[in-house]
Structures are given as structure tokens and as C-alpha cells.
Amino acid sequence: VDLEAREAAISRQGELTKPPGSLGRLEDIAIQLAALQGRAQPALEQVRIVIFAADHGIASAGVSAFPQAVTAQMIANMAAGGAAISVLARQIGASIELIDLGTVAPVPAHPLIRQAVIAASTANLAEAPAMSAEQLAQALAEGAAALERARAAGAELFIAGEMGIGNTTAATALTCALLGLPASSLVGPGTGLDRGGLARKQALIEQALALHRDSLADPTEAPIQALAHLGGFEIAAMAGAYVACAQQRVPMLIDGFISSAAALVASRICPGAADWMLLAHASAEPGHQAMVQALGLRPLLDLGMRLGEGSGAAAAVPLLRLACDLHAQMATFAEAGVAPKGD
Amino acid sequence: VDLEAREAAISRQGELTKPPGSLGRLEDIAIQLAALQGRAQPALEQVRIVIFAADHGIASAGVSAFPQAVTAQMIANMAAGGAAISVLARQIGASIELIDLGTVAPVPAHPLIRQAVIAASTANLAEAPAMSAEQLAQALAEGAAALERARAAGAELFIAGEMGIGNTTAATALTCALLGLPASSLVGPGTGLDRGGLARKQALIEQALALHRDSLADPTEAPIQALAHLGGFEIAAMAGAYVACAQQRVPMLIDGFISSAAALVASRICPGAADWMLLAHASAEPGHQAMVQALGLRPLLDLGMRLGEGSGAAAAVPLLRLACDLHAQMATFAEAGVAPKGD
Numbered sequence: 001v002d003l004e005a006r007e008a009a010i011s012r013q014g015e016l017t018k019p020p021g022s023l024g025r026l027e028d029i030a031i032q033l034a035a036l037q038g039r040a041q042p043a044l045e046q047v048r049i050v051i052f053a054a055d056h057g058i059a060s061a062g063v064s065a066f067p068q069a070v071t072a073q074m075i076a077n078m079a080a081g082g083a084a085i086s087v088l089a090r091q092i093g094a095s096i097e098l099i100d101l102g103t104v105a106p107v108p109a110h111p112l113i114r115q116a117v118i119a120a121s122t123a124n125l126a127e128a129p130a131m132s133a134e135q136l137a138q139a140l141a142e143g144a145a146a147l148e149r150a151r152a153a154g155a156e157l158f159i160a161g162e163m164g165i166g167n168t169t170a171a172t173a174l175t176c177a178l179l180g181l182p183a184s185s186l187v188g189p190g191t192g193l194d195r196g197g198l199a200r201k202q203a204l205i206e207q208a209l210a211l212h213r214d215s216l217a218d219p220t221e222a223p224i225q226a227l228a229h230l231g232g233f234e235i236a237a238m239a240g241a242y243v244a245c246a247q248q249r250v251p252m253l254i255d256g257f258i259s260s261a262a263a264l265v266a267s268r269i270c271p272g273a274a275d276w277m278l279l280a281h282a283s284a285e286p287g288h289q290a291m292v293q294a295l296g297l298r299p300l301l302d303l304g305m306r307l308g309e310g311s312g313a314a315a316a317v318p319l320l321r322l323a324c325d326l327h328a329q330m331a332t333f334a335e336a337g338v339a340p341k342g343d
Numbered sequence: 344v345d346l347e348a349r350e351a352a353i354s355r356q357g358e359l360t361k362p363p364g365s366l367g368r369l370e371d372i373a374i375q376l377a378a379l380q381g382r383a384q385p386a387l388e389q390v391r392i393v394i395f396a397a398d399h400g401i402a403s404a405g406v407s408a409f410p411q412a413v414t415a416q417m418i419a420n421m422a423a424g425g426a427a428i429s430v431l432a433r434q435i436g437a438s439i440e441l442i443d444l445g446t447v448a449p450v451p452a453h454p455l456i457r458q459a460v461i462a463a464s465t466a467n468l469a470e471a472p473a474m475s476a477e478q479l480a481q482a483l484a485e486g487a488a489a490l491e492r493a494r495a496a497g498a499e500l501f502i503a504g505e506m507g508i509g510n511t512t513a514a515t516a517l518t519c520a521l522l523g524l525p526a527s528s529l530v531g532p533g534t535g536l537d538r539g540g541l542a543r544k545q546a547l548i549e550q551a552l553a554l555h556r557d558s559l560a561d562p563t564e565a566p567i568q569a570l571a572h573l574g575g576f577e578i579a580a581m582a583g584a585y586v587a588c589a590q591q592r593v594p595m596l597i598d599g600f601i602s603s604a605a606a607l608v609a610s611r612i613c614p615g616a617a618d619w620m621l622l623a624h625a626s627a628e629p630g631h632q633a634m635v636q637a638l639g640l641r642p643l644l645d646l647g648m649r650l651g652e653g654s655g656a657a658a659a660v661p662l663l664r665l666a667c668d669l670h671a672q673m674a675t676f677a678e679a680g681v682a683p684k685g686d
Contacts, residue, residue: 017420018427019408019534024627024647026658065362065684073681077360082674084361091668191362192684284367302645303662304367315369318661319646325434331425338416341408341535 002038009034015332030327036251041328044321047094048155049310050146052162054101054233055121059166063201065192068165072105079110088314101233116142118233126204129229136228143240158245158252160238161310171261173205173230186287223268238262246273255313256283260291281312345381352377358675373670379594384671387664390437391498392653393489395505397444397576398464402509406544408535411508415448422453428504431657444576459485461576469547472572479571486583501588501595503581504653514604516548516573529630566611578605585609589616598656599626603634624655
């Protein structure tokens with residue numbers, strides 16, 4: 001990060017016509033974005049949202065309140081403009097790209113949808129590795145390529161969203177493995193499981209963690225092996241995009257539960273990646289708290305959201321922009337002829 | 344509130360292509376605004392911000408980190424477009440009005456500034472009633488008149504902001520009297536008092552509460568008497584505007600510490616007024632928590648802001664609008680051909 005731009009931004013915040021610190025995290029955001037973008041006056045005109053979608057073998061075991069065909073149906077809904085993330089992207093003026101990494105139901109051809117099918121779905125992670133090493137490499141590369149296209153489009157902020165029935169199960173298993181926590185401490189209702197479904201989900205995650213334990217024994221290889229054995233195509237692609245963001249110095253705004261699991265993998269693969277991350281919100285999915293702590297990030301919003309799709313991140317974009325506007329446009333004490341704090 | 348519009352909004356939220364409840368408070372906001380605006384599809388195109396400014400006699404006792412002349416200087420800065428609220432109002436496309444209720448330093452003539460001077464400042468509330476009954480009536484009427492102009496301008500949401508060096512002292516004293524709490528439990532640093540200043544502020548509030556105790560003994564008259572004895576012209580005008588909002592059925596978005604003190608008075612004068620209030624954020628001023636509980640409201644944001652001016656409320660407006668947009672523009676399960684939750 002650019003320490004000179006950071007110092008210039010800190011200094012400017014002290015000169016603006018307000019009590020020092022009184023804009024709270026809106027000041028911190030402006031300073032952080034200045035450091036990440038390498039300019040004393042950060043800006044977020046160009047925001048890119050990329051939705052990674054894929055199906056999960058575990059879905060057939062009944063870990064979701066929705067049928068698996070919904071993954072493909074929701075990709076079509078996103079492309080048609082009717083999903084939450086479609087509305088949010090339109091309202092905040094963000095460009096959007098949808099990437100189909102593989103669904104059991106067919107996805108219609110559409111200009112907004114990039115076909116990048118790895119397989120119809122991952123394998124059932126409670127019975128086998130979710131994906132092969134080749135499939136993992138393909139997913140990681142799709143994520144990195146999405147970030148390249150975002151950069152080519154001039155993105156000043158990168159948001160990854162996701163769609164995949166069953167993906168809170170994969171994200172929970174993955175996080176349990178990375179943080180060494182039992183399934184019981186992280187498992188939650190996802191899209192709305194009842195008590196019986198929740199118990200089944202927890203048992204399947206415990207089964208998966210036991211099944212793959214030996215494969216994750218090498219600590220150097222653990223993040224990447226956990227991603228292959230317990231993850232999903234969309235989660236792996238997000239992790240690939242996040243690593244690319246850090247390497248290419250593009251600030252990223254992390255969404256909720258699934259995104260944070262991918263961010264956790266990225267920060268294990270690429271130490272320092274979390275420096276390029278802002279965390280949009282605290283998910284209502286109970287296990288999110290442990291991810292947030294492990295990432296060392298503070299959520300901006302806490303609105304009880306648990307939709308995914310990048311929706312929490314998109315909702316936080318206006319706040320980031322207002323932080324930049326305040327930083328750029330407020331008058332200094334000298335400019336306004338206002339007496340500064342007298343101490 | 345309109346229960347039919349509320350039911351229609353609840354029903355629509357259940358049909359939109361997302362797990363029920365997964366947009367969290369963005370769903371609640373859309374439903375609440377539908378009930379308040381009396382239409383199944385609420386909207387917030389027209390937002391009005393009115394800044395009430397006034398000086399406080401108590402400021403001469405050294406209860407602020409800033410000199411008293413800053414009140415008038417900041418009104419000029421707001422009119423010139425350099426204050427935080429100026430930037431925020433511009434970015435969210437809100438109309439703004441500045442009302443000068445009386446400052447010790449002169450305020451320049453400016454088309455955005457309405458001159459409504461009651462007196463150069465209130466009296467020192469630690470030594471005398473802050474204002475007379477006539478002055479209180481004048482301030483309340485100015486607030487109600489501001490809401491009338493906002494309505495005439497088509498306002499769908501009303502935000503009151505304030506400027507007044509010393510006004511956290513008045514707001515704290517007022518809240519202590521209304522809630523029966525000691526000064527020690529609510530006093531805070533305001534614009535940035537050091538430890539010595541904080542002790543002085545607390546002692547002065549204790550002195551004021553003792554001095555005016557007998558005048559506030561009648562429970563029926565207590566809210567209005569507390570406002571006269573311990574308030575400020577801008578706080579009284581805000582309370583007047585809030586009461587008018589409730590009476591005229593205009594939703595209001597409450598800002599932070601000072602605004603919440605005025606909102607508390609309004610809800611005591613006019614039971615049910617809080618039904619028309621949304622609370623924008625949790626102020627970093629420590630006493631705000633007690634006000635929030637007494638109002639029975641939940642803050643939307645918690646960003647460590649403590650600037651006033653209506654800045655926290657303005658920062659929350661994009662979230663309210665996104666809630667309305669999601670409610671209006673998302674596709675239903677039927678429209679999108681997406682399978683609903685299978686339970």
C-alpha cells in the first residue's frame with residue numbers, strides 16, 4: 001500500500017471542518033482507500049461485480065431449503081435483471097458479469113452470462129473430494145481472469161458475489177478445516193433450513209471433515225487442499241479472484257458468509273491479501289463471526305442480511321463513495337474561515 | 344400508519360426471489376416505509392434536510408473543544424457547500440434549508456439561510472432557565488413551519504440536523520431530566536473535550552439538574568419544561584418539527600445524539616410520534632445508547648460517527664432508497680420462473 005498517499009489523506013482529514021475523528025469509519029475508509037489506490041483523493045466511480053455460480057454435489061443430500069435447479073434459475077433471473085444483485089448493481093451503477101462454472105440444470109445463453117463450465121456440479125464432499133486438482137486450477141484461473149477483465153474495464157473496486165444451492169455447507173466445511181473448529185460451532189440455517197435440516201447439515205459436515213482429515217494434514221498445502229476437498233467451483237473462483245486482486249493491487253469489498261470463506265482461503269494462500277480487503281457487512285449466518293475474526297476485518301454494515309449474491313457488498317458501496325466525497329469535497333478550516341479546535 | 348399497505352408490502356417481500364427474510368433490515372425498512380407512506384411501493388425521491396442552528400449560554404462556561412464563534416462560521420460553511428452535511432446533501436440529492444435561530448457571532452445573508460433569530464443565545468442553563476416560555480413557543484413554531492415548507496416541497500422523508508457549540512451539554516441535561524438519569528451516566532466528550540473539560544461539563548449538568556428540579560416536578564409538564572429550562576433553540580425547533588412530522592404523517596429519519604434528545608421530547612409531547620421515526624445511526628457519544636433504548640428504535644448504522652449536522656442520517660439515506668428499489672424492482676418467484684422454498 002502507498003504510505004505517502006495514506007499520510008496525505010490522514011493529514012487532510014485533520015484539516016477538514018469537523019471535530020477530528022467525528023466522521024468515524026467514513027474517515028478510516030477514505031484513508032484506507034487512499035493508501036490502496038495510491039492517491040490522496042480516492043474515488044470509486046467504477047465498481048465491478050462478478051457473480052460466480054456453480055452447483056454442489058452435497059445439495060442432493062438435502063442441505064438446502066431450495067431445490068438444486070434454483071442455481072441455474074437464479075443465474076437467468078440475475079441476467080434478466082430481477083435478482084437482488086441485479087437491482088443493486090443497477091442502482092449503484094456497477095458493471096456486472098455472471099460466470100456459470102457448472103450447474104445441473106441448463107443455463108440459457110445471455111450476453112451477461114459467461115459460460116465457463118467445469119462440470120455439472122462438484123462431487124458430494126461428504127463422500128469424495130469436491131473437485132480434482134485440475135478442476136481446482138480451472139476455477140482459480142477463472143477467478144483471476146475475471147479480475148483481469150474487471151481491471152481492463154477500469155474497476156476501482158472489485159466485488160465477488162455467488163450463487164450455488166448448497167454452498168453454505170461447503171463454505172462451512174472449508175472454514176472448519178481452515179480454522180480447526182468443529183461443525184457445531186459454525187453451522188447455520190443458510191437459506192432457511194429447519195431444525196432437522198440443520199442437524200443433517202451438521203452431520204454431513206462432520207462426516208466430510210473426518211473423511212478428508214488426512215488429505216489436509218500438511219499445513220503448507222492445507223488451504224489449497226481444503227478448497228479442493230471441501231469447496232465449490234464458485235468458492236474456488238472467488239478465492240482466485242481475491243488473490244489476483246491483492247497481486248494486482250485492486251481493492252476488494254468482501255460480501256458475506258461464502259465470500260468470507262473464499263477470502264479466508266485467499267489470505268492463507270497469499271499472506272497480506274487481507275490488506276486489500278474491506279468487509280461490507282456482518283452476515284446473519286451465525287458462523288460468519290468466526291470468519292470475520294480470523295480475517296481481522298471489521299464489517300461496515302450489520303443489517304441481518306444473509307442473501308449472498310454480493311448483495312451486502314453492493315449495499316455498502318454508497319457509504320464508501322460518500323466517504324470519498326466527504327474527503328474530497330469538504331472545506332478545510334482555513335478555506336472556510338472556521339476556527340479549529342482550541343487545545 | 345396504513346395497515347393495508349403494510350400487509351401488501353409484507354406479502355410482496357415473501358414473493359420476491361430470495362430466501363424469506365434474507366435481506367434483513369432492508370426488508371423491514373421497505374415494509375415500514377410502505378406503512379408510513381400508505382402505499383405498497385414506498386419511495387424516497389424527495390428528501391429534505393433542515394439544519395437548525397443556535398448558540399448556547401452554557402458555552403461560555405467552557406463545555407466545548409471549539410470556540411462559540413464556530414456556530415455562525417459553520418452556518419456560513421454549510422451555506423457555501425463546504426460542511427459535511429453540504430457534501431452529503433449534494434451527493435444524495437436532498438434539498439437543504441439552514442435556519443439561524445440565534446448566534447453570538449453574525450451570520451452572513453445567504454439564500455439558503457433563513458433568519459429566524461430568537462435571541463443571540465440561550466441563557467446559561469446552569470444558572471437560569473435556558474429560555475422563556477415565549478422563546479420556547481417561537482422555537483417550536485419555527486420547527487413546525489420548517490416541516491410545512493418541506494411538505495410543500497414534496498418531501499417524502501424529513502431529516503433534521505443541528506449546529507450549536509455547547510449543544511451536547513444541553514442535550515445531555517435534557518435527557519437526564521427526561522429519563523431520570525444522573526449526569527455521570529450520559530455525559531460524553533462531544534466535539535472532543537479532554538478529561539478536565541469532561542469533569543467540568545458533568546459538574547455543570549449536575550448543577551443545572553439541581554437548579555431546575557422543582558420546575559420539572561409536574562410529570563405532565565415535565566417534557567416541555569425540561570425543554571425550556573435545559574434545552575436550546577435548535578433542540579426545541581427540532582422537537583417542534585418532529586411533532587409536526589408525526590401529526591402530518593411525514594416519515595422522519597433521526598440523526599444522532601442531539602436529534603435523539605429532541606426526538607425523545609417529541610415522543611413525550613406527542614405519544615406515538617416514534618412510530619414515524621427511523622433511527623439512522625448509533626452515535627459514538629456514549630449517552631446515545633440510553634436515548635436509543637428510551638425511543639425504542641434500532642439504529643441502522645454504527646460507524647462511530649459523532650458529528651451531528653444530520654450527517655449520520657444523510658449517510659443512511661442510500662440504504663433506505665436501496666430498500667425501496669429492491670422492494671419495487673426485484674422479480675417474484677412466479678415472474679422469474681424460480682422454484683420457491685420447498686417446505
